[in-house]
Structures are given as structure tokens and as C-alpha cells.
Amino acid sequence: MLPKNPSKGLILIAEDEQMIRQILRRTMEKEGYSVVEATNGKECLTVFENTQPDIIIMDGMMPEMDGATACAEIQKMPGGEDTPILMVTALNDDEMVHRAFEAGASDFLTKPVHWAVLQHRVDRLIKARRADQELQQLLADMEILRRIDRELGYTLEIQRVLDLAMDAAVRRAAAVACVIGWIREGTNSLQRLAAIGRPSTLIEPVAIKDLPEIYPSIYKVFEERKKTIYETHINENSVQLIIPLTLEGQVQGFIGLEQVPSNYLNKEDYDFLTYLASRTADAIEKVQVYEKSQLRAEQMRRLHRISSEISSHLDHNEVIELGTRGEAHLLNAPCTFYCEYDKSENILTVSHVFMSIDSPITAPSIGKIFAINEYPTLISKLIEGPVQATITDEEQANSDDGYRFVKDLGVNHALIVPLSEKENLLGIIVLCQHNPEREYLSDEISLARSLAGQVTVALQNATLFHNVQDLEQVKSEMIRMASHDLRNPLTQVSGYLHLMIGTLPNLDERQEKFLERIKRGIDRMESLIEDILNIEKIESQQPINWTPINISALIRHVSASLKPQADLKGQSLKIAVPETNDMVMGSDVQLAQAFNNFINNAIKYTPDGGNVEVRMKFEDEKAHFEVVDSGYGIPLDRQDKIFQRFYRAMSPGTEDIEGTGLGLSLVKTVIEKHGGGVWFTSEEGKGSIFGAWLPIAPITEDIPTN
Numbered sequence: 001m002l003p004k005n006p007s008k009g010l011i012l013i014a015e016d017e018q019m020i021r022q023i024l025r026r027t028m029e030k031e032g033y034s035v036v037e038a039t040n041g042k043e044c045l046t047v048f049e050n051t052q053p054d055i056i057i058m059d060g061m062m063p064e065m066d067g068a069t070a071c072a073e074i075q076k077m078p079g080g081e082d083t084p085i086l087m088v089t090a091l092n093d094d095e096m097v098h099r100a101f102e103a104g105a106s107d108f109l110t111k112p113v114h115w116a117v118l119q120h121r122v123d124r125l126i127k128a129r130r131a132d133q134e135l136q137q138l139l140a141d142m143e144i145l146r147r148i149d150r151e152l153g154y155t156l157e158i159q160r161v162l163d164l165a166m167d168a169a170v171r172r173a174a175a176v177a178c179v180i181g182w183i184r185e186g187t188n189s190l191q192r193l194a195a196i197g198r199p200s201t202l203i204e205p206v207a208i209k210d211l212p213e214i215y216p217s218i219y220k221v222f223e224e225r226k227k228t229i230y231e232t233h234i235n236e237n238s239v240q241l242i243i244p245l246t247l248e249g250q251v252q253g254f255i256g257l258e259q260v261p262s263n264y265l266n267k268e269d270y271d272f273l274t275y276l277a278s279r280t281a282d283a284i285e286k287v288q289v290y291e292k293s294q295l296r297a298e299q300m301r302r303l304h305r306i307s308s309e310i311s312s313h314l315d316h317n318e319v320i321e322l323g324t325r326g327e328a329h330l331l332n333a334p335c336t337f338y339c340e341y342d343k344s345e346n347i348l349t350v351s352h353v354f355m356s357i358d359s360p361i362t363a364p365s366i367g368k369i370f371a372i373n374e375y376p377t378l379i380s381k382l383i384e385g386p387v388q389a390t391i392t393d394e395e396q397a398n399s400d401d402g403y404r405f406v407k408d409l410g411v412n413h414a415l416i417v418p419l420s421e422k423e424n425l426l427g428i429i430v431l432c433q434h435n436p437e438r439e440y441l442s443d444e445i446s447l448a449r450s451l452a453g454q455v456t457v458a459l460q461n462a463t464l465f466h467n468v469q470d471l472e473q474v475k476s477e478m479i480r481m482a483s484h485d486l487r488n489p490l491t492q493v494s495g496y497l498h499l500m501i502g503t504l505p506n507l508d509e510r511q512e513k514f515l516e517r518i519k520r521g522i523d524r525m526e527s528l529i530e531d532i533l534n535i536e537k538i539e540s541q542q543p544i545n546w547t548p549i550n551i552s553a554l555i556r557h558v559s560a561s562l563k564p565q566a567d568l569k570g571q572s573l574k575i576a577v578p579e580t581n582d583m584v585m586g587s588d589v590q591l592a593q594a595f596n597n598f599i600n601n602a603i604k605y606t607p608d609g610g611n612v613e614v615r616m617k618f619e620d621e622k623a624h625f626e627v628v629d630s631g632y633g634i635p636l637d638r639q640d641k642i643f644q645r646f647y648r649a650m651s652p653g654t655e656d657i658e659g660t661g662l663g664l665s666l667v668k669t670v671i672e673k674h675g676g677g678v679w680f681t682s683e684e685g686k687g688s689i690f691g692a693w694l695p696i697a698p699i700t701e702d703i704p705t706n
């Protein structure tokens with residue numbers, strides 16, 4: 001390939017007269033032009049094709065092919081239209097002038113040639129051509145940049161961005177190969193992002209510190225923070241270009257162009273490549289930010305999914321298994337395992353292992369023990385947070401306990417995530433990687449840590465649940481025993497008391513009062529025992545022998561049975577319960593007991609002469625029940641415990657009302673066992689509404705309507 005910009009310009013002189021040719025050559029060469037010659041019209045075409053001159057000085061009258069015809073032929077050749085042709089004609093040869101202009105000549109001169117005029121014309125034409133070429137080039141550059149800008153602006157695919165940039169750079173520099181290198185986030189190593197044409201540079205990732213030795217020319221733009229293109233002469237014909245890719249003044253990567261012809265590029269080319277590099281760096285960053293945010297969003301989704309799965313388990317082993325697997329899924333680790341820490345023995349024992357199907361790593365076997373006194377600083381480091389180690393640096397591997405531990409695991413890279421509770425280490429989850437390049441970034445480590453936190457909480461819950469379950473069982477057993485053992489003597493006391501009352505003669509008023517108090521005390525104890533045994537029975541009973549129950553009939557029946565009680569207190573008891581055939585599957589004894597407690601409470605906690613209303617409606621395949629009273633109500637600060645066992649919300653007016661604090665607890669247990677729910681609203685001094693809903697059983701042929 002010819003140099004792109006020889007001397008002031010290359011002139012093709014097409015002239016049959018040798019004398020004139022020579023004078024022309026000398027004159028133009030003196031002015032700093034290069035000259036090629038042709039002796040006739042035909043030769044002119046060949047020389048034009050071979051040399052692509054900047055201008056042609058063409059004699060009109062030539063043998064073989066005259067100037068006007070040669071001019072017309074050149075227009076058809078590549079680059080012909082853009083090449084100015086200065087036609088030299090004989091004086092008064094108007095016809096030739098016409099033909100020449102028609103054929104595409106740019107200007108003409110008449111013989112005898114006035115040298116100063118010729119020079120001036122050639123200068124002007126070449127300048128005009130150069131300006132035109134530059135404009136064309138500028139337009140072409142702008143078009144490419146516009147395209148790149150647009151495509152880079154739109155595309156969020158890294159490969160597409162890189163292909164576009166490499167394609168534009170290679171074309172512009174006439175390079176044979178191109179490579180784009182970029183520093184991997186969070187590391188100090190430079191790796192190949194993309195390449196075309198088999199470049200010899202950066203085949204393997206390289207640590208920045210090794211650049212001076214391995215790639216000194218790339219090192220120049222990194223370490224010297226060069227913002228300009230760095231050029232190295234490879235041989236006399238070609239150069240290598242390293243174009244820095246900078247973000248906020250920091251060199252983040254480079255575009256390397258190999259085998260660029262020497263002296264091929266001009267200033268505009270360098271400007272173009274510099275601009276291209278700046279747009280490419282921005283686009284890479286944009287895509288990486290986008291990809292990272294996508295990845296983080298996906299990881300957050302995974303974390304959420306795994307966390308909620310873990311928190312719904314209350315078994316120690318299941319939690320650990322989910323945690324070990326979860327960490328692998330969260331951060332794409334091919335192999336993870338859990339080690340339990342035994343503080344007294346100072347050992348870590350492998351208890352759970354997860355390996356993906358294609359894991360290149362084999363996890364240590366279950367039961368394997370690591371004696372921690374061989375890594376004395378490891379535990380204190382883990383109490384502070386996760387430890388990450390990559391086995392690439394032998395020296396470091398020997399000096400650091402974390403590194404030595406990972407090395408003893410036989411993997412290239414690992415992240416050790418502690419499960420700790422304050423200063424106590426419970427265990428560790430180890431995430432292994434085969435590829436030492438896959439170091440975890442700080443936000444990935446935070447994710448792993450956050451999951452480990454959830455696992456720790458779930459483990460604590462599992463332990464708590466285990467203990468509570470044991471306690472709950474002991475408590476139930478004790479209550480059951482106590483209630484049974486109390487019931488018999490109480491029945492005896494009650495029986496003898498009745499006998500005494502019936503047989504003792506002439507009791508005075510005081511004695512009768514005492515006996516009455518004993519009787520009330522016994523009654524209370526009996527109903528307390530009755531309630532406790534009822535609740536225990538309901539809680540332990542399975543829903544066998546459940547039948548379809550006509551719920552509105554049941555509620556009407558219960559309400560009616562409580563009417564005398566309301567009458568005794570002079571209350572109005574309104575029963576607004578429609579007659580329907582809606583059925584609820586359940587135990588009629590239990591449900592009757594529950595609604596009895598609700599309505600009974602309304603009567604009990606409403607002063608004499610008040611109002612109680614029982615309502616029922618059917619909606620959304622549910623039976624909705626509520627009992628409204630105009631009673632004492634419940635103070636706001638006592639409302640949240642109202643359904644707890646033995647809780648009694650004493651308020652002004654209700655101090656003397658007897659009760660066990662077990663009624664509402666029984667209601668809640670029964671209704672929830674039947675797949676429904678309870679609720680209430682209450683205002684002190686105004687009254688309360690207690691409500692419940694139950695699912696209506698789907699209608700089938702078999703359900704009898706009782």
C-alpha cells in the first residue's frame with residue numbers, strides 16, 4: 001500500500017511532448033509535489049489506476065486517446081470522480097474545452113502554459129480536493145460514530161458493544177487483529193473481553209503487577225496513566241497500538257490493534273480512535289452496571305426465596321442442608337459444605353455437603369475433622385466476618401491461616417462464611433471455586449453473610465422450638481394429670497358439702513354464708529378443671545368423626561338456650577340468624593361450646609338491662625358470626641392478650657364477675673381447628689363485638705340437611 005499522504009501531493013502528468021513533461025515535473029517537484037508521468041491518454045488510465053494521484057494535469061491533444069476521452073474514462077474508474085483534472089488545451093480550441101468540461105474536468109489552462117498560473121491552479125485544486133476529502137472523511141467518521149453512539153446507547157449486550165468497537169477500530173487503522181482488555185472488578189488483573197483476527201496479546205489474564213514484564217506496552221498506558229494512544233514499532237512495516245479505555249480518569253482497559261501499517265494513520269485517525277475508545281469505555285461501563293444490577297436483582301430474589309424457605313423449617317438438620325445448598329445457588333458455587341464448630345475440642349467437623357452435578361471439585365467427606373489449633377488465627381478472623389482466600393500466591397498461602405486452611409481443603413479458591421452468634425462461632429459454610437479468578441466481590445460476600453445470618457436465626461429458632469415442644473408436652477401432661485387428680489377429691493368435697501347442707505340443722509345466717517362461699521369456691525374449681533380438660537381434649541383431638549353441621553340451626557339453638565340467663569339480667573337478647581342450609585364440617589359439641597362461650601361472655605360482661613344481639617350472615621363461602629353487646633367493653637391496653645389462656649381483662653365494673661380466663665382461648669382453639677378465624681372490637685364503657693368465621697362445606701349429594 002502506498003503512503004497515504006506523500007509529500008504535498010501526487011501529480012499525474014499526461015503529456016506526449018517530452019520537453020513539456022520534464023519542465024512540468026521539475027517545476028512541480030520544486031514546489032514539493034511528487035510526480036508520475038504518462039505519455040498518452042491510454043497510459044494515463046493505467047498510471048491513474050496504479051498510483052491514485054491527487055490531481056491530473058492532462059494535455060488535450062495526445063496520441064492513442066485524447067485528453068477529453070481519457071478524462072471521461074477516468075470518471076468511470078474507482079476514485080476517478082473525486083480526482084481533479086486540469087486540462088491543458090491549445091489556444092482557441094473551444095471544442096476541446098467543452099468536451100473536457102463535459103467529461104468531468106475541473107479546470108483548464110491554455111498553451112503556452114504560464115507556470116505561475118499552473119502552480120496556483122494545481123495548489124488550489126489539490127487544496128480543494130483535500131478539503132473535500134477531509135469533509136467526506138469527517139462525514140463518514142461522524143456517520144460511524146453516530147452509528148456506534150446509537151448502537152452503544154441502545155445495546156445492553158456486552159458482546160455487541162465490543163464487536164462494534166473492534167470493527168470500527170480495525171477498519172480505521174487497517175489493523176489485522178484487535179483485542180479489548182479490561183480490569184475485572186475487584187481484582188488487579190487484566191483480562192481479555194473480546195478479540196478478532198487472532199491477536200497475540202492477552203491470551204491469559206494477567207495481574208497488573210506482571211504487566212511490565214509480560215506486556216510492557218500495555219503497562220505504559222496503565223502505569224503511566226497515559227490517556228493517549230501508545231504506539232510500538234513491531235517491524236519496519238507495522239506498529240502495534242494500545243488505546244487506553246478510561247473511566248473518570250482511570251485506565252480501566254485498552255483496545256489493542258496489531259499490525260497497523262507504519263505511518264498509515266493521520267491526526268484525524270488518532271482522534272477518531274481516541275473518541276471511539278472513550279465511547280467504548282462508557283458503553284462497557286453502562287453494560288456492566290446493567291448486568292451487575294440484573295445479577296444483583298436475581299441474587300436478591302434468590303436470597304429472598306431461600307431465606308423464606310429456611311425460615312419455614314424448624315428442624316436443625318433441614319436448616320443446615322438448605323443453608324449449605326442455598327449459599328451454592330446464591331453465588332453459583334459448584335460445591336459448598338458445612339462444618340460444625342466444637343469449641344471445647346476446637347475442631348470443625350464436616351456435617352453437610354452440596355455438590356452441583358458438574359462440580360469440578362470434590363468436597364471433603366462428611367465426618368472429616370479439621371483441628372483448628374493448626375490455624376490459630378482463623379476463628380478470631382471468622383468472628384469478624386467471612387474469609388476469602390485464593391491459592392495463587394505460595395508465600396501468602398504459607399503465612400496466612402485462612403489461606404492455609406483453604407489450601408488444606410485442596411481447592412483453588414474458597415469463601416468461608418461464619419455462622420456466629422455474638423462472639424460464638426456455631427459453624428462455617430465454605431463456598432469452593434475451582435477457578436481462582438472467580439473471587440467474590442464485596443456485595444456478593446454481603447449476600448452470603450446475610451444468608452448465613454438467616455441460617456443462624458433459623459438454627460436458633462429450631463433449638464428454641466425443640467425446647468418449647470418438649471416443655472409444651474411436659475406442661476400438657478402436668479395439667480392433664482393435675483386436673484384428673486384434682487377432680488376426684490373435689491367431687492368428694494362437693495358431695496359431702498351438699499350432704500352437710502342437707503343434714504345440718506338450724507344454721508345461722510353467718511354459717512350459711514360460709515357454706516355458700518365454700519360452695520362457690522368448689523364450683524369455680526370445678527369449672528376451671530372442666531375448661532382445662534376441654535381445651536386439652538380439643539387440642540389433642542384429630543378431626544375424625546366430623547360431620548356436616550347446619551351452622552345457623554346450631555347457633556339459634558345455643559342462643560335460645562342462653563335466653564333465660566339474659567332474661568335474669570333483664571337484658572334483651574336478639575337473635576338475627578337466618579334459616580339456611582349452609583353446612584360447616586366439624587364437631588357440633590365443640591362448636592356449640594365455642595359459640596356458647598361467646599354469647600355467654602356478652603351476657604356476662606353487659607350490665608343488667610343491656611342489649612345483646614347475635615348475628616349471622618353468609619358471604620364468600622364463609623359463615624360469619626358476631627355477637628354485639630352494649631356492655632363494659634375492654635380497655636385498649638388489655639385487648640392484645642384477650643385470647644390467651646387464663647387472661648382476664650379486669651375493668652371497672654367487671655371485677656366481681658367470675659371466670660377462669662379460659663373461655664376465649666377455647667373459642668379460638670375450636671374455631672381455628674375448624675379452619676376459621678376469630679376477631680373482636682371493643683370500646684371501654686360502650687360494648688364489644690366478638691366475631692368468628694367458618695368455611696362453608698361444599699354442597700354434595702351426600703350431605704344430609706339436619
Ligand code: ADP
Pocket residue numbers: 597601602603605606629631632633634642647648649650651654658659660661662663664665687688690
Ligand atoms: P372469663 O372466664 O374470664 O370470661 P374468657 O376467656 O371468656 O374468660 O374472657 C377473657 C376476658 O376477656 C374476660 O375475663 C373479660 O375480661 C374479657 N371479655 C370477654 N368477653 C367480653 C365481652 N363480651 N365484653 C367485655 N369483656 C369481655
